[in-house]
Amino acid sequence: MRIDVAKKIVWLASYPKSGNTWFRMFLSALLKNDGAFNINTPEIQGIFSSRALFEQFTDFDSGYLYRHEVLQLLPEVFTEFANLNQSSEKLFLKVHDAYILNEKGLPIIPAAPTRCAVYFIRNPLDIVASFSNHMGKSFDQMILTMNNPMAFLASQKNNLNNESQFPQLLLSWSEHVLSWKYVTQFPVLIIRYEDMLADTLATFSRITDFIGLQASQQEINKALATTSFHQLKQQESTAGFNEINPSRSFFRQGQAGKWVDELTKEQANLIISTHGTVMQQYGYPSSLIME
Template sequence: MASYPKSGNTWCRVFITELRRLAGLNSAEATAAAQQEEQELRLNGDLATGSIVSSRHWLDDQLGIDSSDLSWAELDKVRGRAGHQQALYSECLRYHKVHDAFVSPDSGVRPVVPVEGCRGAVVVMRHPADVAVSLSHYFSWPLERCVAFLLDEQAGLFRSTKRGAQQVRQFMGTWANHVHSWLDQEQIPILMLRYEDLLAEPQLQFSRLARFLELPEEPELITEAVRNTSFQTLQAKEEKEGGFSERPDGCERFFRSGRSGEGKEELTAEQLVQLEEAFASILTRCRYQISGT
């Protein structure tokens, strides 16, 4: 499950968890007590999708190393080997979250993510102007910083040289670099989903997601899973459960808006032009309208 941050990755993972719950897949090996607890989606329960691939604990376990002994450059060269010693995807299908670009300047041509045994990647994308607004609320950054981040060729998450964090550095580069790195690689199949299409055609788009991930795709299951993971429902659950575990300090709500078009409402005309001029080619390729065209 690959995406630039704040593009709909978590929404898709919650949908996968709910679809699996409705189909009885989450509780296939659960205890009777655990099955009783699964009568409805628990937002702060473990999302049934596997670890984020930048998890330090997961990487250390998969690679058999202490990743804090390595620099980011050294680590990027070996991260793609996770799962080589034990088949990462063999026991059952897992759906790992990824914010990294497919390759980094330090990994060279080698992917940062494990591809051996991987059946494919879902690439979730969102208009960069809307991403900027969402990043602003998530990180408590001013919009100008978010726009600059999207345009930064060295942009990444957890870039500090202090290596004790729970996640390792995730290189992304510019928004366009990130998208190109996934769409243009030829090592694993991809399914591209646009956030805007998930909002406009949830039944169709989430059915495509289920089919690609080899999950049950009966229309009635998709309909119920879509209903149970609508933004209104997730907002209510976040409030009822006292927050969401993936919400950072300072962020009022994780499931904040669930709308498209906020970038055009909140960014300045100059900021919109900056993004559209820098990313015109990939925006057009991915069916986004360029202002004035």
């Protein structure tokens, strides 16, 4: 048993469609710093739900394991992952899972190898259309998902499958936010997507400082220019983006407040009535629409 574990992992956590991908692209451009940035080869170490990474460190065929068995092994997998990456001072991993406990009563996100986490939050009213586009489902279907306390991403019907990722328990949008907000085992910085848009340099600089990256303002500005919404969308239109169905566009609008033109009053109120308490905590509209 290892006593000393290097705290290397930086979790980039979020409910889907909340700014995680934009920051990962920025981070990749910042780390690469040679102008050769490619949206399909980001400079990060993967995603928490990766079956391939799990199988690499367990030698198990994950298709033959029940979900509760996988969740019991995940903390050990990522502790070992950090221990074996001796050449890297920091390891960046994306995660969409809610911060939950496994059957052993342990967090599925292990504290031992974790340096910190950045949690990206976005107005759930704006998530609806973006999530709908990403999943190829209707707004009403996505609202049901966001309001569902047992919602999964990449839900699968059986254990024997060819999916590249494990099912990821999201919980409802509010529960997802709160699960990460109240983490005490390691530092968590909560960043609003709206602030990433409105005060980009200051917000991205705050994140790089928090995760311990030494970068000048010039380097941060260069990475931001390389990964502007226009540049990302242009790369996607030219070469595609391997994180979404080719028939749809991942980088859709990159704006805040578009829900006003996209959702009906009834749809907006379904979100607000369920999540208004948490929305209010982060400055999002939390009063039901009466007109």
